[in-house]
Amino acid sequence: MLAVPQGAPTSPAPGPALAELLDAIGAEATAQAIRLFRDSATAGVPRALHAVAQRSLADAGREAHALKSAAALLGATELAQTLGALEHAAFGGNRAAAQAAAARLPTLLDDALAQFDAALTRPD
Amino acid sequence: MAEPPASAARPTSLPVLHVVDDDTVTRTLVCKVGERLGFRAEGFASPAAFLEASAREQPDLVVVDLAIGDSDGIAVLQGLARRRCSVPLIVSSGLDHRVLGSAVRIGRSLGLTMLDPLRKPAGPAELMAALRDAASKALPIRDRDLDEALGAGQLVPYYQPKLRIADRVPVGAEALVRWEHPTRGTLGPGEFLPLAESGASITPLTFMMVERAARDCATWRRLGHDVGVAVNVSARCVGEPDFAERIADLVAQAGIDPGALTLEVTETAAMADTANVTTALARLRIRGFSLSMDDFGTGYSSLAELYRMPFSELKIERGFVSGMPHDRDATLITRAVVGLAKTLGLRTVAEGVETEASLELLAEMGCDVAQGFLIGHPMPLPGFIGWLDQAAGGHVAPQVGLEEAA
Numbered sequence: 001m002l003a004v005p006q007g008a009p010t011s012p013a014p015g016p017a018l019a020e021l022l023d024a025i026g027a028e029a030t031a032q033a034i035r036l037f038r039d040s041a042t043a044g045v046p047r048a049l050h051a052v053a054q055r056s057l058a059d060a061g062r063e064a065h066a067l068k069s070a071a072a073l074l075g076a077t078e079l080a081q082t083l084g085a086l087e088h089a090a091f092g093g094n095r096a097a098a099q100a101a102a103a104r105l106p107t108l109l110d111d112a113l114a115q116f117d118a119a120l121t122r123p124d
Numbered sequence: 125m126a127e128p129p130a131s132a133a134r135p136t137s138l139p140v141l142h143v144v145d146d147d148t149v150t151r152t153l154v155c156k157v158g159e160r161l162g163f164r165a166e167g168f169a170s171p172a173a174f175l176e177a178s179a180r181e182q183p184d185l186v187v188v189d190l191a192i193g194d195s196d197g198i199a200v201l202q203g204l205a206r207r208r209c210s211v212p213l214i215v216s217s218g219l220d221h222r223v224l225g226s227a228v229r230i231g232r233s234l235g236l237t238m239l240d241p242l243r244k245p246a247g248p249a250e251l252m253a254a255l256r257d258a259a260s261k262a263l264p265i266r267d268r269d270l271d272e273a274l275g276a277g278q279l280v281p282y283y284q285p286k287l288r289i290a291d292r293v294p295v296g297a298e299a300l301v302r303w304e305h306p307t308r309g310t311l312g313p314g315e316f317l318p319l320a321e322s323g324a325s326i327t328p329l330t331f332m333m334v335e336r337a338a339r340d341c342a343t344w345r346r347l348g349h350d351v352g353v354a355v356n357v358s359a360r361c362v363g364e365p366d367f368a369e370r371i372a373d374l375v376a377q378a379g380i381d382p383g384a385l386t387l388e389v390t391e392t393a394a395m396a397d398t399a400n401v402t403t404a405l406a407r408l409r410i411r412g413f414s415l416s417m418d419d420f421g422t423g424y425s426s427l428a429e430l431y432r433m434p435f436s437e438l439k440i441e442r443g444f445v446s447g448m449p450h451d452r453d454a455t456l457i458t459r460a461v462v463g464l465a466k467t468l469g470l471r472t473v474a475e476g477v478e479t480e481a482s483l484e485l486l487a488e489m490g491c492d493v494a495q496g497f498l499i500g501h502p503m504p505l506p507g508f509i510g511w512l513d514q515a516a517g518g519h520v521a522p523q524v525g526l527e528e529a530a
Contacts, residue, residue, distance in 0.1 A: 017247045017248050018248070024157060024160055025159075025160050029152075032152065033153050033156065036149045040148065065191075069150045069244045070147055070150050072244070073149070073150055073245070073246065073247065073251060074149070074248075075247060075248060
């Protein structure tokens with residue numbers, strides 16, 4: 001077995017929810033949904049961060065709301081929960097909580113997209 | 125017949141799912157899951173686009189997000205209600221569950237068929253479960269479903285007991301088909317028999333019922349219960365050239381005498397094709413089967429044809445019997461039918477006997493046999509055998525009801 005150097009990036013295994021989706025609707029349909037999500041999330045997350053930085057909490061809340069359901073449906077549970085937390089904080093006027101949630105989004109989005117890629121390229 | 129090319133459009137007979145959601149990813153995923161469940165799915169980003177499309181082609185199921193940009197899902201509910209559209213709906217939302225509950229109540233108050241709502245964010249498993257459940261509840265039953273159910277043994281006879289009125293002794297049971305559906309529960313014949321009658325399923329269904337009923341009858345006769353069984357037969361089957369032979373074969377295979385089986389033919393069906401049906405019925409009577417004219421009083425019969433038909437029994441429609449004794453006209457008609465049957469030498473069976481008063485009145489009229497909830501509800505084979513055991517022990521008293529035996 002090859003040793004994996006410490007700190008080297010690893011391919012995350014697809015979560016059970018995403019694996020279930022793949023089984024249910026197939027790789028092609030899942031890939032299509034993931035492409036759509038990637039397009040909207042890679043634009044929407046920076047917009048949400050910018051809105052929080054600009055104290056436009058309502059805009060941040062709308063951006064988070066727009067991405068939350070799709071993230072959940074694709075099995076990116078933690079990303080969906082954090083988007084929900086941002087939405088809740090933003091619409092509740094809690095800037096500190098909105099900032100905390102927003103700060104986690106880029107990493108969680110990267111993780112989710114990596115997980116999607118891994119799921120789509122895994123050998124059957 | 126040549127197969128259609130692979131690129132041909134989807135068959136239009138597929139049930140249609142409309143998804144109303146302004147989020148492209150969610151809309152796409154719900155459509156994909158719907159397609160996997162057998163729908164032809166179409167997504168709409170706005171209520172207006174959906175309402176326009178649904179006016180052209182009514183969907184079989186709608187999933188609508190309650191918060192769509194500047195609009196809301198309530199507008200969809202109102203639009204469908206204005207059109208008196210009864211399509212089943214799932215509302216979905218990430219809003220508070222009380223908001224979802226309110227939307228469901230609003231939809232119901234508008235006369236819409238509201239299914240369980242979908243709380244967002246939902247994972248793929250929840251979405252699939254919601255759509256699968258909705259599909260099983262909302263989609264119309266198709267010929268193919270009936271065929272598959274027949275093949276899977278999901279269509280089964282239930283037995284409703286009949287009592288000889290004079291001495292209140294069990295004399296038989298009517299086999300009534302039930303569909304033990306894996307997701308919808310036990311379905312009565314009203315939910316699928318019209319489809320079977322209009323399609324190709326009625327013939328195999330009829331023969332399956334005869335086969336099962338004859339076999340079950342043999343079972344309770346082996347246990348010492350000397351009672352017969354009645355099965356409803358479709359006029360379409362009776363008119364088939366080999367009908368009498370097939371029935372005789374099935375009964376012989378079960379090992380019961382032809383006299384233990386009564387074939388019930390509806391009055392309307394019997395009159396539909398008099399020559400063919402009369403020939404088939406005559407052959408069955410010659411072989412020793414009992415023949416019953418079902419639902420007498422509801423069809424368009426001529427008394428002369430009734431006289432010519434080789435029936436041995438006449439069943440009085442439940443609508444007359446259940447109205448007795450308070451409904452004077454129903455009572456007069458029932459009395460007249462009993463008298464007519466006696467004149468023609470036919471045994472009379474009263475359906476829909478639900479009260480002791482009507483049973484006593486039927487006894488006074490000279491009616492031979494009673495069937496109805498007072499005697500017992502339709503029940504699966506084990507329950508019916510239990511009912512017969514109770515009756516043999518002298519424990520069957522119609523006034524106490526016998527539902528608990530089911």
